[in-house]
Amino acid sequence: MCGRYTLETDLDALQLRFNFTAEGISRPPQYNIAPTQGVLAVVSPDGETHGEMLRWGLIPSWAKNPSVGHRMINARAETVAEKPGFRRALLKQRCLILADGFYEWRREGKNRVPFRFILKDGEPFAFAGLWELWKSPSGEWIKSCAIVTTSANGLVAPIHNRMPVILPQEAESLWLDHSVTDPGVPTSLFAPYPSRLMNVYQVSTMVNSPKHNDPTCIEPAPESIGLF
Helix, strand or coil: CCCCEEECCCHHHHHHHHCCECCCCCCCCEEEECCCCEEEEEECCCCCCEEEEEEECCCCCCCCCHHHHHHCCEEECCCCCCCCCCHHHHHHCEEEEEECEEEEEEEECCEEEEEEEEECCCCCEEEEEEEEEEECCCCCEEEEEEEEEEECCCCCCCCCCEEECEECHHHHHHHHCCCCCCCHHHHCCCCCCCHHHEEEEEECHHHHCCCCCCHHHHCECHHHCCCC
C-alpha cells in the first residue's frame, strides 16, 4: 500500500512541470502526508488541467458517511476496474496526485523502519489517482481521492510488496484524457515504475507519526549512509 508520502516541491515549479493552473491554492511544503489530509492533485474534467486540493481517502458518491474513505486510500491495480467504489472513477474521474517521494516501512522484529523512495533525478512525479465528489446529508460537498497501487519493483520489494503506480511523464496526459473510456487503456499503465530510475534511503522514525511534518522527516538516518 501507499500510506504516506511527500510533496516539498514549490507550487510554481509544479505548475510548470505538470502544466496546470492553481488558482486559489496556497500550500506549504508537505514532508509527511497522511490519509484524510488535503493533497494536491491535477484534474481535467472539462479538458483544461487545473489543480485541486482533495481529501486523501476516496468517498464513493453512494457512501452514507465519509468514514468509508479511511479504508479507501489505495485502489489495487489488479481489481480497480471491478470494485464498486473505484470503477466509475477509473472511467471518468482520473487525476494526477503529485509527489516527490513516498515512504514504506520494513519490519525488523517489533520495529518498523521507514524508508523514502524518490526518483534518481530528484524531480517530482505523479501517482495514478482517482477522485470522487460526495455530498453529505447536511449538504457539504467533499472531493476525495485514492492512489492506485501495484506490485513492487525490485527496489521496493525488499521493503514492501506493494508500491504506488508512478506514471511515466509521457503517459500523464493519457491518464487524464476522459475521452478514453475503455478501462483497458488506463489499466495498461499500471506496471511498476522501473527500479533503475529510483533511489531509496532510510529516514528517521519521526515519520511514523503524522504529527511530524518538517524537513527532518526526509533527512537520511545516520545508519542509512551507504546502505543502498
